[in-house]
Amino acid sequence: MRTSTLITGAALAASAFASPIFKRDLEIDTVYDVAYETVYVTETEGVTVPVTVSAAAATTPVEQSAPAATTEAVLTSQHYGHRHSWSKAAQSSAAPVVTVVTSEAPAATVASTTAAAPAGKATTYQQRVVDHHNVHRANHSAPALTWDTDLANTAAKIAATCVYAHSMDVNGGGYGQNIAAGVEANNVSAVITELFYNGEVGYFNNLYGQANPDMTNFEKWGHFSQLVWKGTTKVGCATQYCSGGLANVGQYVSPHFTVCNYGSPGNYAGEYAQNIGASLNKPTQNWSYNL
Numbered sequence: 001m002r003t004s005t006l007i008t009g010a011a012l013a014a015s016a017f018a019s020p021i022f023k024r025d026l027e028i029d030t031v032y033d034v035a036y037e038t039v040y041v042t043e044t045e046g047v048t049v050p051v052t053v054s055a056a057a058a059t060t061p062v063e064q065s066a067p068a069a070t071t072e073a074v075l076t077s078q079h080y081g082h083r084h085s086w087s088k089a090a091q092s093s094a095a096p097v098v099t100v101v102t103s104e105a106p107a108a109t110v111a112s113t114t115a116a117a118p119a120g121k122a123t124t125y126q127q128r129v130v131d132h133h134n135v136h137r138a139n140h141s142a143p144a145l146t147w148d149t150d151l152a153n154t155a156a157k158i159a160a161t162c163v164y165a166h167s168m169d170v171n172g173g174g175y176g177q178n179i180a181a182g183v184e185a186n187n188v189s190a191v192i193t194e195l196f197y198n199g200e201v202g203y204f205n206n207l208y209g210q211a212n213p214d215m216t217n218f219e220k221w222g223h224f225s226q227l228v229w230k231g232t233t234k235v236g237c238a239t240q241y242c243s244g245g246l247a248n249v250g251q252y253v254s255p256h257f258t259v260c261n262y263g264s265p266g267n268y269a270g271e272y273a274q275n276i277g278a279s280l281n282k283p284t285q286n287w288s289y290n291l
Contacts, residue, residue, distance in 0.1 A: 122290045125185055126152075129237045129260070131290050132192040133227060136201075140228040141277035148263060151175055151236025155259040159240035164248035164257060176226050176265030181246055182253040185239035190287035191258055192227070198284070200224035208278040211270050222267060229266025230275045236261050 122128040126147045134144040154175070158167040164181050180191045203220040207213035226232070237260040246255040266275060 118290045122189070125188060125237075125239070128189045128291070129192065129235060132189045132285075132287075133235055135285050135289055136193070136197045137228050139280050139282045140230075141280065142228050142230045143233065145233060145235045148234035148236040148261075151234060151261040151263055152238055153236070155236050155261045156238035156240070159238045159257045159259045162240065162242035162244065162246050162255070162257060164246050174263070174265075176229075176232065176262035176267070178223055178226060178260040178262075180258040181249045182256060183239075183258060184241070184254070184256050185258070187287070188237065188239060188258060189289065189291060192260075193285060193287050193289060196223040196227050198286070201279070204276070207272070208276065209273050211273040213272050225272070225276055226262060226266040228276055229262075230277065231264055231268075231271070232262045232266050234263045 118127070118131045122131045130145060130147050137144060150171070154171040158170055161167070164179070166177055166179060168177060178196060180195065183191050200221045201224050203217055204224060237258060239256055239258040242255040242257060246253065246257050268275075
């Protein structure tokens with residue numbers, strides 16, 4: 001059995017190893033603005049999806065160790081972490097609110113082909129999550145992801161703890177995971193596109209085609225690799241507004257906790273070449289794609 005455990009930290013989340021601080025895109029001075037992480041676990045379930053978003057995030061990726069076991073315990077075996085800071089013009093001034101969507105499917109945004117285009121503007125949280133994953137996956141010849149309610153429910157359960165940290169054994173584990181802090185649900189597109197993809201894709205430029213790429217800078221591209229991993233077929237995310245505060249983040253991080261779970265997990269040692277396709281050089285998209 002393979003061991004799958006990838007962790008990517010959000011909002012100043014501590015990883016298995018000390019992680020350097022990175023700031024990308026618009027701001028480079030504060031590290032407590034936004035945070036996000038990626039994790040691969042051996043469980044799946046849960047559902048609670050909010051729909052209001054602000055800005056802030058940071059990340060910490062962790063590579064799946066060689067085929068072994070997809071559980072949180074293995075996380076510590078090979079963990080590379082890092083933080084990012086990102087911010088954009090305020091999209092709305094409304095107080096952060098969490099909207100839970102339990103079974104509503106993402107309005108025709110999921111397709112089985114890599115080139116499928118969104119069926120319409122992304123007006124729901126699920127649709128934004130799916131669209132902003134698939135637009136980038138298509139650029140790397142990866143099949144489109146579909147929304148998974150069990151993964152979303154598990155993500156919601158984890159986010160509701162309001163403790164910024166990876167939880168990879170909830171509801172049985174077996175999934176990959178990315179987490180972020182400081183960004184409201186309505187801005188989940190910024191977490192996925194600006195942090196996980198645009199902020200990291202460039203660091204993988206010389207690594208395409210390598211089964212076991214140099215992991216020295218894994219913390220800089222670990223979220224990206226999970227996002228475009230061809231073997232991953234479904235995703236489920238949730239964003240929680242923690243009115244009482246979000247533990248494990250800096251004082252300047254807005255108390256919004258986003259968790260995205262992936263099935264099957266990515267970032268397996270020895271499998272990068274077959275799972276991460278070179279860019280097709282399609283036009284760069286930003287957080288406002290299809291909104």
